Amino acid sequence: MFAFSLSTPTVLALLGCLLIAWDASKQQGKNPWTVIIGLSCIGAMALLRLFSPAGLFFSLSGAFSDLGIGMWLGAAVLLVRRGKAKPFFTVGLFALAIAGLLLLTGRVFGVGESLTEDQTQGVLVELGPDDTLEEIQPLLDAYSVTAERAFPSVSLDEDEDLAQVYLLKGSWEMLKKIIDYLLRDEENVDAAYWNATVSLAPPDGAWPEASRKPGRSIFANDPLVDRQWALEAIGADAAHEMLSHNTPVRKARVAILDTGVDARHEDIAGIFVDSPGSTDKHGHGTHCAGIAGAATNNELGMASLNWDGAYVEVAGYNALGPDGLGSLESIGQAIIDATDDGADVLSMSLGGYSPIAPKVVSDAVRYALKRNAIVVAAAGNSNQDAKYHMPSNIEGVITVSATDAQGRKASFSNTNMSLARPIAAPGVDIVSLVPGNDYQPKSGTSMATPLVSGLIGVMRALDPDLTADAAYAILKETGTKLSDSNKVGLQINAEAAIATVLSDQPVVALTR
Secondary structure: OOOOOOHHHHHHHHHHHHHHHHHHOOOOOHHHHHHHHHHHHHHHHHHHHOOOOHHHHHHHHHHHHHHHHHHHHHHHHHHHHHOOHHHHHHHHHHHHHHHHOOOOOOOHHHHHOOOHHHHHHEEEEEEEEOHHHHHHHHHHHOOOOOOOOOOOOOOOOOOOOOHEEEEEOHHHHHHHHHHHHHOOOOOEEEEEEEEEEOOOOOOOOOOOOOOOOOOOOOOOOOOOOHOOHHHHHHHHHHHHHHHHOOOOOOOOOEEEEOOOOOOOOOOOOOOOOOOOOOOOOOOHHHHHHHHHHEOOOOEEEEEEEEOOOOOOEEEEEEEEEOOOOHHHHHHHHHHHHHHHHOEEEEEEOOOEEOOOOOHHHHHHHHHHHHHEEEEEOOOOOOOOOOOEEEOOOOOOOEEEEEEEOOEEEEEOEEOOOOOOEEEEOOOOEEEEOOOEEEEEEEEHHHHHHHHHHHHHHHHHHOOOOOOOHHHHHHHHOEEEEOHHHHHHHOOOHHOOOOOHHHHHOOOOOOOO
């Protein structure tokens, strides 16, 4: 019934209680250091339990059951040595009762069952670096569950966490049972959790009015550029002129981790590079790809920051399927694949509610950052704090909130100022590509994100040695201050950011 196993925390609890009981059994010559060491062992047990991957209820239940068993063992020692065993027995009984209550509460309120069957795509289990699948195979066989490596392209030498992740598949009822056992197997299992489903829920968009305002000097000849108010808002017209007088050191690759990209679209076909996500039956990924790098000044469709298509090339990876659904595993795989293919920027207009970022996605982001990729993610569209939203709440990610044409936080946009790398970009009524050589407006932090990704791509094309830290520092240093910047950060200023990369001189942040 209790989350009890002879693991390191359990051994520490038993040792601690034995030391305290032994000292308590002495009629004379008691040693306070024995009690201090015993309490230290119990404290270490509690820390190991609370910081384990088992989840809150299992962790607390495990801590109290370890303490309860330890206190009963101490009571037995006191009985043998004719000491007062009743206090130890009573505390042990109380601790075991709490452990059972916590375990029951966890089952009722969602440990292992907080997701419904249609919200998961199996179970992800991470074994220790020295463990093998054979060590848990009898358990898998007992519940008719199959296992396959989640990321077979990653070796132990490259990443000992990702290389040891397995995707378990079986019936819903069997997976619900097996995950409980896996969480308790601290000898072989480092982590076990549902492979949760991730879905898209973008806000609606509308065609914006033509924005040829007095004083706006539009440099690009793309037919829809006067409907792209976002370009004016970030200083893209002046950036276009600047880029037309310069050449990149090399093209930067921006990877769109989404529903795929329509590689045949007229406005991106010339800059799309061979990659797994070359079709898009949904449309979300294609829209994001156009914002990030559609060929500009080609007398077709829309404009991005990718002047003459010379600065950025776009690749597509299917983090999400044609129905807009994905999973933690598919997101992790897309991050790994894009990184292994040499992407400079990973653009993720996806995510979901997750106050604690799923380990597999955090590990994949860390994998990308270690290999010099710059990771950009949408803050989310729930009008909440992005710290509760993954992957935007993962360390090292540049988190993008959305603004509207009035320079305010978009009504749907999550805030991002509680995170380390907040930035803002236009995300309302953004015109871009849709499959079949068409164009539509869409709204969301999904649209703001590739605008930032495309700018970083141009910056890295001009300076291939640009790091993620330096890229964010430039965006922040050159950003435009808006009335809602206390909620969403500074808005990107493409002209100032590109000028900084070209001159390698600091630019003072602007005030709107």
